[in-house]
Amino acid sequence: MELLIALVALAAMEIVLGIDNIVFIAIVTSRLPMEQQPKARKIGLLMAMVMRIALLFTLSLILQADEPFYDLADLGFPKAEWIAEAEAEIAALPAADSQEAHDSHAKRFELTMWIHTIEEMAGVSWKDIILLAGGLFLIQSSVREIHEAFHGKSASHSSQAVTTFGAAIVTITGMDIVFSIDSVITAVGMVEAEGENYLKGLSVMVTAIVLAVAVMMIFAEPVSKFVSDHPTLKMLALSFLILIGVMLVAEGIGTHFNKGYIYFAMAFAIAVEILNLRLRHGRGQEKSA
Template identity: 50%
Template sequence: MEAIAALLALTLMEIVLGIDNIIFITILTDRLPEAQQPTARRVGLALAMISRIVLLSLISYVIQLVAPWFRLTSLGIPEEFLRGVAGETWNVVNEISGRDLILLFGGLFLIRHSVKEIHEQFEEGGHDQSEIVKGNTFAGIMFNIMMMDVIFSLDSVITAVGMTENLSVMITAVVLSVIVMMVFAGRISRFVKRHPTIKMLALSFLILIGVMLVAEAAGTHVNKGYIYFAMAFSLAVEGLNIRLRHKTPHVIAAATSAPDVDLDE
């Protein structure tokens, strides 16, 4: 019974933690020809599953990533400076681990890619089909997805280890969560394509997640619950805006087709 409860909790957690991964994969595969996009999404999620299973299998090495690799003071940065910047938590900032470096570079990569994508949306109005075919290859997109899969997987794997020590339960939860994400990835992609404002919102959240990763790398813990709540609230508001935009043309059409009433009569 305990194993089943842990499996359900882990599966739910993996799905929630995989939302940002789905958004990233959806936006990145949008650069490919339309015929390749479903395959790219499935391969991207399969890579996410494989990377998490590999990290779980090598969990003893992953745990070592949390241990400090070096200290900033050993690089010549004065302790007084760190105390002035970080206060009482200066020692956390001072100790740099492998996880910190991975989160730092991953966060910077995510911020750079999202800002670049937003810039292209404004400057070029998105990607036309000729640009998509010439500028991006399937292998190149998969490489970028694989890089971010490792970043997104790292924290979820460490969290999973904190919830249960049963490796088979952890792997089963990962497989089940990826299957669920594969089922809904296509629908999410089509929804984002139909509504450009949702895509802009998703890119903004990727920037937010990138900033969060950089903050985590610097030793500042950010509760992901706040970020997921902000995402859910913003999506709910944007959903209301979409419904209002769909309703407005009908209201305008009804108003213009109504006969004029002469108030002087």
């Protein structure tokens, strides 16, 4: 029963984490001829599934990728000075068992988290590099798409980076690697897969990923068609990709965001845009009547 609950919870989480992947695939495949788009979406999502499962089977490498291999303090980053200042402020706070400690608890927690952030910002890991590169790529490609939309360039006259089927698949696969990292780390955090539970935990994670990708495949085409048919929604989707890119860059430099806030903002913006679409549709019917 416990494994079933973990499977359902993880599959739901994987679907949520896959939303940004679906949006990215929808934008990239929109540059292709109509007859190639469904095939590209399916291959893109299958590659996402393969990447996630491959990363799960190299779990130890993923965990090691989070370990810093270089310290920016060697380049002059004031890590020691900032940590010393924060520790001095903590030392100046009332003792934990004193009467005044209750009021200073929030300040102590804030300073402790600041020390943790400094250490993360100073340490460079392969995960940081992948997230940083992926975030910058998302921002660059989304800004380029918006620029081309404002200058009236059609998909066929867009940048040649994603105009062929093969190039689209390569682009999608590259970003699948970036999106897969968060997905795999979430899976590892939610399911116990150590010692005797390793095989059971791994089977739960693989099953959850397969189920999530199956659900995404069902909704990828309607989502892509809806985005393509409504230019304002496509602009909103590109804005989401910029937001996600900024989040990845922030994660790459050691500043963490609560993704729940970002997903809530995306859902709220979509709800407002759907209301606008319904309003415009209603006014269009009134004028034609």
